[in-house]
Amino acid sequence: MLKNPPPSPSLDHPAADMCAETALRTLKEITDAAAKNKKHQRAQRDGQSHEPGLIHALQLIKVIASAAGGWPSKKIDALCEILLNISKSSNEFLTMAAFEVFEVIFAGMTDEMSSAKLPRLLEVIGELQPSQNDSQLLPPWIAVLSRGYDVAAQVAPEETFYKLPDLFAMMSNFLASPSHNIRVSASEGMISFLANCIPDTVLLDPSIMDEKVLEKLAKNAADLLSVKYQAAWMEVFNVLGAMFDALRWRAAPIMRNVVETVGGLRSNESFMGKKEADEVLGKAIRAMGPDNVLEYLPLNLHKPIPGQPGRAWLLPIMRDYVANTRLQHFCSELVPLSEVMFGRVMSHGDAEKTMEIKIFETVVHQIWATLPGYCDLPLDLRSAFTEETKLPEMIAQLLYSQVELRTDLCRALQNLVESNKAIAEIEGEEDLVAQSRVSKVDAQENLNHLAGLAPSYLGALFNVYNTTLPQSRGNILNCIGAYLSITPADKLVVTFDEVSRKLEASLSESKPQTQKTKQRGENTNEMPPESHTLMDLVITMSIYLPRESFAALFNIAAVMINKDDDPQLQKKAYKLIPRLAESDSGRTALKDRNTELQQLLLSSAPKATGPAKRDRLAALTQVVEYLDDSDLHFIPSILSEVVMGCKEVNEKARTAAFDLLVLMGERMQQGGTVVQSKIPLMDESAPTVPASLEEYVTMMSAGLAGSTPHMISASITGITRILYEFRTSLPDAVITDLVQTMDLFLTSANREIVRSVLGFVKVSVISLPGSLMLPRLQSLIPNLLVWSHEHKGHFKAKVKHIFERMIRRFGVEVVERNTPESDRKLVANIRKTHNRQKRKKEEAAAGGADGEQSNKPEKRRSKFESEYDEAVYGSEDDSDDSGSDVSDDEAMGRSGGRKKAKASGGAYIIEDEDEPLDLLDRKALGNVSSTKPLKGRAAAQQQQRTKAKVDLDGKLLLGDSSDEDDDMVLDGGDGAASLEAGINAYVSAIKGQDTGARRGRGGKIKFSNRKRSGDDGGDEMEVDEAEVAEKLKGGKQQQQRKPLGGGRVGGGGGGGVGGGRGRGFGKTRGGRIDKGGRGGGGGFRGGRGGRGGRR
Template sequence: MTTVADARTDHLIGIMEMDDKLAKIRSQINSKLENQKKMALVLQTIDETLKQQNQNATPITYFVSFLTLLDQCCVENEIKDLPLATCALYFLDLVAPYAPTKLLKSKFSDILVRVAPTLTSDVADAPLIRSAIGFLESLLLAQDAKSWNNSGNFKISPKRALSALLDLSLDPRPKVRKRAQEAILNVLKKIPQGTSSKKHEHPASSYASEFALNNLITLLNENNIRLKSSKDDSNSQPKVIHNLQLITSITSSNAWPLKQITPLCDVLLEICKSADQYLISAAFGAFEGMFKSMTNEIDAAKFITVLDIIFDLKPAQNDPHLAPSWLAVIAKAVVSFSSNVNSLEILVKLPDIFKSVGTYFLSENSSIAESASQCLIAIVVDGIKDKDLLSPPDVDSKLYEQVNFVISQIAEITSDCLTVRYRSSAAFICELISTLFIKLRHRANPGFLNHLELIGNWRSNEQDGFELNEISEKVIASAISSIGPELVLQVLPLNLTDPKKVGRAWMLPILRENVQMASLGFYVENILPNVEFFQKKVENGDPNSVNTKIFATIIDQIWSLLPYFCFLPTDLQTAFTDEFAARISGLLYEEVQLRPVLCNALKNLVVTEKQRLNEEGDDIILNQQFPQAKAKEDLEYLSTTKATKLLSVLFNVYTQIPMDQRNYVAEAIEPYFNISTTEDMVSTFNKVCSLLRKALDDEIKEGSLTRDDASKPQPKNAVPKLSVTMMDLIVMMTKYIPSDSHNALLTIFNETVRIENSQIQKRSYRVISKLFEIENSDSQSIIMSLVSNIMQVFIETSPTTLPSARPQRLEALVKLIKLLPRDSLHYITGILSEVIDSTRSANEKTRTTSFTLLIEIGNKFKECTGEMIRNTLIDSDIPDSQATIQELFLMCCAAAGPEIPHQRSAAITALSCIFYEFHKELDISYQKELMQFVEVFLHQNNREVIKPTLGFMKVAILTLPEEEILPELKGLMTLFLAINNKHKNHFKSKIKHLIERMIRKFGFDVIDNCIPEEDKKIINGIRKAKNRASKKSTENTTASSSTTSSNKVGLSAYDRALYEDSDSDDSEEEVEEKPTKGKSKGAVQYISESRDIPLDLLDKKALSQISSSKSKKFNRKSIESSFKTRDGKLVIKESNDDDDDILANKDSLNAYVDAVRQGPVRGQKNKLKWKKQGASDNWDGDDDDDNKEVDSKSKNKRGGNNSKGKGGRITKSQPKFKARKKF
């Protein structure tokens, strides 16, 4: 119940909303748009009138005022002043929602009579009618059930107003029609006050639905009559679509009466037979509106009735028009019911739905069978909810059993679909079964194990050309990821070591791609022992034999499964024992080729558990099967019992391998740092620091740590120095050591950063970068207190930093500047010259990072605007200054002062960078001053200075406003062209590009007037190039369209007949291949059977013997006859190059490849070309015989396959010339 206080609050909120809307209109009094200005003037006049009459500006006074204004515009049911009437109705539409309901209810007849002329007048335009519709909507929303029922039989009633809206909802004007349909939706959606609780629908719903349905039927009948009389029906289809949109509005409001659902569904499904996609889309919209509107438990019975009606309208099995549409409607209906009403209720009905839809798998039309599959897949994916698939104790045992029964029924129905009877739809049915495995997950056991066995046997037959192999593997993959590899391998065992059983080595790659959250113990006990068996085979066999290589491949595939069995293993604490960890450790030392796999497995153990612990998703089944508490227990187990020992092993392996092979070991080490206890991390860190200290002392004594160490040629696979390795480990553990050890870390940085060795310096700066990435609050406070000291070290070590370590140093500075306190800005002065110099470095990474650092410095100055920069602490000769963005520009300008070309060039480059980034923070006058300052350097003779200066001028010209550049444009153009002439076109391309950009901004004519007469050729060249480019693009467009058309008609009927694929005559001596009989127009299917064992069509395995292609058997007799005479004598024929019949090769794959290689292809102008016998990559046409000699000569000149080197030796073709510079 709404209280008086709530009603008063709603009233006040409504008045505030209305005032806001009116205030917005008042602000448009000076608008350039005439209609907005007129609205504001009318409102101003009304406000003044109310003020003169001493009336308050309330919804009632506004309503009465605008209604009176509307009366003045209409005389004798005709509109005399259309613009004023439009304004009056616009304001009535705006004010009416806030007017008292009693007023709109009691004066309904009087108000409707006054509005009627605006709807019936011939001069009424769309804006007027839209406002009238909105006003009518507010009027109708205010009426109660008594008014709608019209018990007094009044001539003017709400239904009469609704009738007007219904007529307008079919109006040809789009905006009017849409507004009317929205109004109908809103009116019917709101149940009027006083309506009986038993009758949960609007009193006018029957009237509106009858109007829409009758009108639609009439339109369809008229349409059919036009079709029979062969008349144009193009005008009727839009009307049908408009009517369907009206029906969508009514169904979306949940106002369609139950008694009229049957005729509606019948008509909508009839429309779905149409080939017009717009009509079908509109019909689906009506269905969807009906389904989406029923969202409450109250609507369950109505929804079930709708579903029953739709199922009663089930079309014929082979109806290509209606069946796909009906299936799409079924999918939408079931999914809507499950999502909005009751998922469990629809789940119980799924077996009946599967039976009804499953009959379409017998259709002779493959598209209908595919639609049936897609329908059921949509129902499975979106209609079955995860909450109904949970197991006890999260759900009631009764519910669990009920769902189990439903799943078993679905399994039985789908199992019947895997018989020979459904052979033509087998691929679609397998897609459905794959989806069922993925959706049902653990609940697919045991109901779908028979499906898995049957489909697995299809794949195990390994019949060549069997088109279900791929989809069979997809089903098996879905089963592995859903019910786990343990159950799958029980049903389909690998049988790798038993030659008497069917081997399934082909399942190893499928397992690798789909295993997750499985039993690690199962892998250790049942799969891994196969390695020993095949290892013995490899050791005892010929290393060059095919079998030995196959055995080695199987070993690799078995080991490759380990990382995936370590992905959230369900039995980590029982399976990952000390014994197994010791075995892994031994293999890491002994088997070099297994190290990537083993490291990946160790990494997955921690990373997947950590992700599960930190990210609790919406997957409620996963939360039940693998709760976060289990992940936490597993990580604690690894942390307390395995982490330290495994880290020791990984450290030892890390120190033994070359630099370029360490990544996978480092990726395995870092996760164990993450889970190690604080005590273990401190102990490990201290040990590494001790080893680093000892290694540095030893290497310094030996003299191996020198400045030129990095430039020395390193032997291949050389192991780095121990000091470098220890620094790598410290970099990795920086983020994970406790804050108490940060002082020791900074001591290491302070010492190692001063060692003049690039490898050590790089890692030293990386330590600082990693340190600044720590997000722990305790660590952050300690780091912030040490920032000034760290910055001081950076300033001191600037001269000793080696060029190859400069990028890492600048990266650390980027992070350091972000944390720099407001009172330490003077340190920026100490590093700025280094940053500026780095912008002209030969190292690309150094240049890029220096630009990033400059931008960070600019942001820091913006953030700390007004703070004092105490430059005297760095250099007593530099006065203190205030932090502003202008101060940064001033510092860069000062760096351009010394007459050192490289330094000046770097300063101008830095200015270009920060000018582009921060020019919006500067006044226009300051920007012009900077431009004039840099322009001076254009007069210098040094090209190193001129090049970045031209870049700055381009940035400045393109960013400054046109009016600021135009007065200077002529002088700038003269200067640019003078530089071009002075330096002998050295800057020609750069200046040309600059002029092109200026032409884009100012136009051809402006730039042309600014160029001296003697240099006009440059702009003429630009103009000609642009014209040529546009002309070429036009020609290319025309040529492409003509080529397309010629391709369609270029082949003559003779050519098409000659090169069209034809059926081959295959031998049928050994295999009986019987085309299946049927009325289907699809591909012919063949049954492959042995003469000794006839095919049992009642056996489900028979499906694997039916294929769409003819299978071929190994022809023993033909090969024997090729090598033996009648009396058994062995005959070896000499090869004859002239007799090269490629089709005589019994290897069909090779024969096909050879045929493609030697067959004709079509080249330019549709000419046939054959491949030359002598070269694999050269093609020659049938009409180019005259050029063969020339081609062979040019080939020898180019250094082809037969080119001779010095002394007549055959040499390889020379590589093509490659430019040193990359563009």
């Protein structure tokens, strides 16, 4: 009834008032009852008994509010007051329900008819402002207010924008609150206002009134950097960053004070928030442009201004944030600075580089690292990227001469094209704010300007590519692709013809690869043959070529695919076919020439080399995708090759083979005809059969009669994949036949065949219906158990895992009934293991019930990319939750102590002994620290503790445990500490705690390999970081130590008395070195108590 109001001038439905009054009365009664229960401190269960009633009452209000006309105007005040009180509840469901009601009310006011109620609603919410320190009610109130003004900005953008300074001023008061929750909520509210309440018209064409409002906002933002808000500096920086994001280019010059203040804080060495300040300055650079920011905060590198610090730290920030600015600024300011710095480097000559020269080199690299940002949709491309500025010519010269700058230069050239293409290809109406002030017309003109420069740049890039090592070519090839995409068709054809001519010439000059040249080709420091380089360029150009060039392209592919004397060239030729499928014209050509490609690929099969297998399978995939219904004989023609690909050593080749098997199955399922007489080596009288999934499985089953175990194993693996993929489409009779056949193969004596059959059985147990599998268990289980006693190739573990899956799927009684008496101990063992794990889980859950909710393990994410992989390779452990109930910190005795310290930590003022801190100074915030400053001896000791450790040669020791004292580490500790460490090392060495060493009778040292409780050692195949660090310390650093007796030192931890991790000094007699046993390194042979030695 409420959704169909009668014709009336009133905004509200005639019955809405009565319905709202009834719903409000019910809601108020329930909330009062709940509050009364809480007041009398009843049991928690009784106190929550009214919550379902509350949620139901809120649902009724939501229904009324969502009706035509929305919630009645006269009842808004009472509703808002009740909803805000409910929203401060500790019950998250109630809070969510209250917010949903607000959301429905606001959503109903977006239409033109109901929007007249919005001012009154916002007024009521504003009047309900809680106390400034109410940490329960303020956050939800701020959230509701933010959402309200979001809706208001959609209905009346101009009026809402004019209210923004007052809203900002009100919210800034909450940033001074001692409550962290209030400060965060206030900052999020301010960020919401900035994101939603500044209309695009203000940015594109502001009026005088708009500019005054923006100036007020900027002044409010600058005030937030005073000492009054020092407790909220993190939140303030978030707000400032959001303001730069919202104001975009209008931030200059009104935000100058903010930039200068934050820049001053960043230059202060004692300021603790450098990372956050960098982010604010980065957003300022992106919004205002680097030209404005560098005007306020000069780099001061070439001609420093007296009294101002150097700001080389701005260059990395510019690298990350510069975009959509004036390219002319780079030409006029940064290029001259780069020339000055590079001149200082060159003036040093060939002498050994000093630290100063290395700094100059770094600055040069950082300057050019900003160029990709300057080239990301520049505003003045056609005027700045011309012969007059000499920038295009300079970039071309640097591509040749400065190898280390090539990556940045190629990215810059690529950005020029791709950023403008993105704008030019936008469909629909223009949005100049979203398009960063570059219209589609401007973007297209920019592309036309770059197209004129493309041929010369392509020539330079081709030459540079030809002289670059393969591992460094990626960026150059991407840049070539970008310029090929905008090159005019006629010039592109000329370029392609020239490259094809050179490729033909290089092929006639090249010699067949011998084994020696193949091995030399694998050396990454040698240039590949010219034919390989030119073929890369042909592949890159292929998708941009016009249709008339495809004939020459296919001729190149036909020649290269048959070159079995150069596997790498053959591999590149196969890549050409999938590459063509990336463009519309290429896909059309693949369809038109599909028959020709079928013949080419079938005829070249005997010449396919190992390295080209994966790319050949990818090429076959493209051909299968475009097969006509009459050409399905191609599928059985290549089926044996694809099936054998399932056993390839290369993982990517195996994946490609599996995917192609599935694709061929899908193609056969779609229907068509298989002309068997066209299949190679098939009799011409072979009948034509209709294509179907059953026919496809029959074709694959032919491989089970293969002549070699490898072929049979590959066929079983392929059938397994097909069975899993099409298990719901295959008839039950076909599946039953497959399962029966595999049951027979389990009795084979060949391990390779049985290993594949075990994979098939596992997939069958997991995925096939129980009605098909239960009748087979009687023969399947005894055949499986034959291999449960085989330890080679993990057969025993595989069989056990299949039994675990069967028990989980069919129940332990069914499995046990079909298991012979002599093997039932395996089932009993699985059941005991399962019960033990279940019991541990329950105990862990019970122990962690009193802990925080945040300690619950996250939902397990599969580590497999597909369901099939998980079915085949998933283990018993995968089915259980691997998340621990105890966090890593708690397990190592660091249970939340740091968090408490961090949460309760106060703020400290850092000041000089001679000069007190000026709290009115803008830079005062930089002298506020969250950690207590150390003074005098304490500071010296702290500096000594945190100083990097070095060895005798002055080399840094990385990965060294902080709680171990190595005698080779010059940590400069005091005498008492060193003495205590020496005593501890001696005791540890005598006890042999960490080495497994024990003193036996007569004082002889014995080694034990047994694991002890608390030992960190896990599986021998697992690499532990601590173990690696220990090996490094023992292997590399100890070799540099000279023993007192003058003998040579063995590797490892030998040399200590008792061998305790190399601690202490062992007495030596200059004996020779022996290789260490397991767990220890070499020791001094003949030395007293030396650990190592022969075992």
